[in-house]
Amino acid sequence: MAHGYDHGRVREYWQYAWERENVYELDEDATDPTYVLGMFPYTSGALHMGHVRNYAITDAYARYRRMQGDDVLHPMGWDAFGLPAENAAFERMTDPESWTRTCIDRMRDEMESMGLGYDWNKEITTCEPEYYRWNQWLFKRLYENDLVEYRAANVNWCPDCETTLADAQVDTDADTNVCWRCGTPVTQRELDQWFFKITEYADELAEGLDDLDGWQEGVRESQRNWIGRQEGTAITFDVPNFGSIEVFSTRVDTIYGATFVAVSPMHDLADKVAAESDTISEQLEQMQTSSRTDDVDAIETSYYARHPLTGEELPVYIASYVLEDVGTGAVMGVPAHNERDHRFALAQDLPIKQVIEPVDGSETNLPQEPYTKDGMVTNSEDYTGLASEAARNRILDYHDEVEPTTTYRLRDWLISRQRYWGTPIPIVHCPDCGHVPIPDEDLPVELPEFIQTTGNPLEENDSFVETTCPECGQQATRETDTMDTFVDSSWYYLRFLSPEYEDGPFDSDRASDWMPIDVYVGGEEHAVLHLLYIRFITKALADMGLLSVREPTEKLISVGTVLYNGEKMSETQGNVIAPHEYGPETTRLFVLSAAHPEQNFEWTAKDIGDAYDFQQMLYNLVVNFSERSEFRDNRMPHDDYLDRALDRAIISVSRNYGQFRFHQVSTELRELAQLLRRYRDYMTPNKDVYERGLQTIAKLVAPIAPHLGEELWNRLRGGGLVVNSDWPTSVRNIDQYDVERSLIQSTLADVREIIDVVNITDLESIDIAVAEDWKYEAHELARTSGRDEAIVGTILDADTITADRERLAEYASELEQSHPGLDRVLPPDREKKILSQAAWLLDDEFDVDISVDQATKNSDLSARANPGKPAIRIN
Numbered sequence: 001m002a003h004g005y006d007h008g009r010v011r012e013y014w015q016y017a018w019e020r021e022n023v024y025e026l027d028e029d030a031t032d033p034t035y036v037l038g039m040f041p042y043t044s045g046a047l048h049m050g051h052v053r054n055y056a057i058t059d060a061y062a063r064y065r066r067m068q069g070d071d072v073l074h075p076m077g078w079d080a081f082g083l084p085a086e087n088a089a090f091e092r093m094t095d096p097e098s099w100t101r102t103c104i105d106r107m108r109d110e111m112e113s114m115g116l117g118y119d120w121n122k123e124i125t126t127c128e129p130e131y132y133r134w135n136q137w138l139f140k141r142l143y144e145n146d147l148v149e150y151r152a153a154n155v156n157w158c159p160d161c162e163t164t165l166a167d168a169q170v171d172t173d174a175d176t177n178v179c180w181r182c183g184t185p186v187t188q189r190e191l192d193q194w195f196f197k198i199t200e201y202a203d204e205l206a207e208g209l210d211d212l213d214g215w216q217e218g219v220r221e222s223q224r225n226w227i228g229r230q231e232g233t234a235i236t237f238d239v240p241n242f243g244s245i246e247v248f249s250t251r252v253d254t255i256y257g258a259t260f261v262a263v264s265p266m267h268d269l270a271d272k273v274a275a276e277s278d279t280i281s282e283q284l285e286q287m288q289t290s291s292r293t294d295d296v297d298a299i300e301t302s303y304y305a306r307h308p309l310t311g312e313e314l315p316v317y318i319a320s321y322v323l324e325d326v327g328t329g330a331v332m333g334v335p336a337h338n339e340r341d342h343r344f345a346l347a348q349d350l351p352i353k354q355v356i357e358p359v360d361g362s363e364t365n366l367p368q369e370p371y372t373k374d375g376m377v378t379n380s381e382d383y384t385g386l387a388s389e390a391a392r393n394r395i396l397d398y399h400d401e402v403e404p405t406t407t408y409r410l411r412d413w414l415i416s417r418q419r420y421w422g423t424p425i426p427i428v429h430c431p432d433c434g435h436v437p438i439p440d441e442d443l444p445v446e447l448p449e450f451i452q453t454t455g456n457p458l459e460e461n462d463s464f465v466e467t468t469c470p471e472c473g474q475q476a477t478r479e480t481d482t483m484d485t486f487v488d489s490s491w492y493y494l495r496f497l498s499p500e501y502e503d504g505p506f507d508s509d510r511a512s513d514w515m516p517i518d519v520y521v522g523g524e525e526h527a528v529l530h531l532l533y534i535r536f537i538t539k540a541l542a543d544m545g546l547l548s549v550r551e552p553t554e555k556l557i558s559v560g561t562v563l564y565n566g567e568k569m570s571e572t573q574g575n576v577i578a579p580h581e582y583g584p585e586t587t588r589l590f591v592l593s594a595a596h597p598e599q600n601f602e603w604t605a606k607d608i609g610d611a612y613d614f615q616q617m618l619y620n621l622v623v624n625f626s627e628r629s630e631f632r633d634n635r636m637p638h639d640d641y642l643d644r645a646l647d648r649a650i651i652s653v654s655r656n657y658g659q660f661r662f663h664q665v666s667t668e669l670r671e672l673a674q675l676l677r678r679y680r681d682y683m684t685p686n687k688d689v690y691e692r693g694l695q696t697i698a699k700l701v702a703p704i705a706p707h708l709g710e711e712l713w714n715r716l717r718g719g720g721l722v723v724n725s726d727w728p729t730s731v732r733n734i735d736q737y738d739v740e741r742s743l744i745q746s747t748l749a750d751v752r753e754i755i756d757v758v759n760i761t762d763l764e765s766i767d768i769a770v771a772e773d774w775k776y777e778a779h780e781l782a783r784t785s786g787r788d789e790a791i792v793g794t795i796l797d798a799d800t801i802t803a804d805r806e807r808l809a810e811y812a813s814e815l816e817q818s819h820p821g822l823d824r825v826l827p828p829d830r831e832k833k834i835l836s837q838a839a840w841l842l843d844d845e846f847d848v849d850i851s852v853d854q855a856t857k858n859s860d861l862s863a864r865a866n867p868g869k870p871a872i873r874i875n
């Protein structure tokens, strides 16, 4: 064809049409729109393939729902604060704001040229005072509700980024804790810091996961692990000259085996010991700032702990393997039954005392290796002879020093950042009044102009720092920390509901109608951080009476990674293919066709080529139709076939869209396009049938390839824009479309295989025979009978089946072999009809006469004809 599909022109033309008609704007009177949200991007300056994949998913789904007649809220905005902007500003001698604005403009352009259908009226940008004033407002409400804490804390410090990091922003790379952004090993520092008390919600956050049916199990499991809820006991050891140490243990049954006590380098006892000795102080400092958690790194102390049950004196160590933020930051060391305690005891030459034996009497490898399983308690006074479990309960009951407790791995959320490009924390430090929140009417506390410095630019800015106390009016200083950017994204989905709202961060009435988010789509790297924060904030807001839901999103799609030669495609790997390299729509079609949203997939030029060819092929079909003058009026069986195939496709494609199986959609549409082409070439097409086919495919393809959809629709004179058109409906409601489809496919495959095997060259005809009625009755009886039922007996006893006993018995035992697991089949007349309609496909392929009949008792095909699997004879 001379005139190919001109992607550039088509794209521009339809984007202009969409904009002119405001097709993506949400009707403000909508009562409960479908809320489809992709995680808004960090403003790094360019869209990458991961973005395109996420946003192609939300866009396809939003379009599908819109064509179904739903009101759809599909907004977009910018997660615009953050350290990279500051770094970029340094490198480019500009300021973070200008740099960020440039990035936003570029990214918005790229999104528009991808044809993503957003309601731009709802755009939000987190670095604007109109947005971040509500971060400050939120901070204050949390503060009033006792969910904010200011305390000195040992925090993770990245020397390169010169900032503190939340625990969740520290990665572990080959046993070393490193900064998630730059990979520099993290050290520890003690600073006064602001925290959000997410741990108050630890229980609810953990328990709520069980009810989040629309979330992938993998994500729920990551959150469960992150929260790390653990039942155990707290055991108090008296420590003369210090007080007491509380340890956390899940194995109180091993308490008689404790031969030492160890505390983490951050424990109060460690501080006390350091204060008493300069050498230890130095050693300790090294331990505290080290990012290694060496198993045997230890400081011996002069303190001892009194064993609560035996009164024995146990030495106390400071040990780096004891983690500050697990349990109570202290352990009782039971070398005989715990791996880490064992390694430590060997290195420190401490006694190893066995108190558990295997129940089956087998030998252990003690003292060379610890025995870590439950078993029978030994060497333990009154508890000797009990099973571990029983001993645990008994010890708990009898000793006040042992208390049941639940611990969490989850820590409070450290939100202080010593950086400029973030939301100022709305607090004044007054010498008399302490920390005083800034009154609501004085919000926002705006960021002052950027100053290039090495430390925190806010600290250098006297006119920002110096202020008066809102309570007593005397000279005071402003807080110079800014908020973690995860605060900005912890509630932005609520701002989208009413972005102009001025009386609060969002309109609570509307939020109660429109929340939760129906589908939330984003990268799998956010499984823990962001998705835990939004759950926490939603719950906190609900407890303040501002929201009526307690979970932010019903359905979550955690999107897999795009790979290139097996590696994640990313800026840092230097293997990025820009989304525009192949034309936006080809890229969209490709990313949606490649795999399930949750799966990773490999970028290949061939698949890109296929996505391109598919568009070309559809376009050519439609152009050819619009230029054709010759059509047929009468109706033939293969017209019925096409009609029915269309109905099947509509039902199945709709279901797949509803379940986010876009790659399935794409496969089906490619098959449908091929079928339409075959139909056209087989015989002069019937105009109505063919036109319906093309119009249907134009609509079905529109959510995943919107520009192409419009172009096809327009050439078919569909009227109006396809985005605004109604989703196609099937003429017949085909209940078992999938059974029909597999009957056709397997029968065609069987024919091909037979022809292949017998190697017939001059075919004359093909006879297809569906089974006799009684076989369907027997099949249905077998299929619906119980798992353990004797099939042959059941069938032979059924007096509804009238058939020759001998043949019935033979068939019944065949059925018994495949039961359970028999497939559902169609009734015989329907099988016959469907196959007659499909006969033209064989005629087209092999150029032969086809007959489709039902087998009769005496015909030679009757033995081989079974329900769902007709007999085939090649002549």
Ligand code: ANZ
Binding pocket: 248, 249, 250, 251, 252, 254, 264, 321, 322, 323, 324, 325, 326, 327, 328, 329, 330, 331, 332, 333, 334, 336, 337, 338, 372
């Ligand atoms: C004594 C004991 C004896 C323990 C025994 C285990 C086995 P798991 O084992 O992963 O479920 N623990 C407690 N606080 C810790 C901290 N801050 N740093 C390092 N380890 C700590 O975790 C529970 C066990 O981890 C606890 O039970 C404690 O050792 C250790 F035969 O207490 B156990």
Ligand code: ZN
Binding pocket: 430, 431, 432, 433, 434, 436, 469, 470, 471, 472, 473, 474, 476
């Ligand atoms: Zn004051």
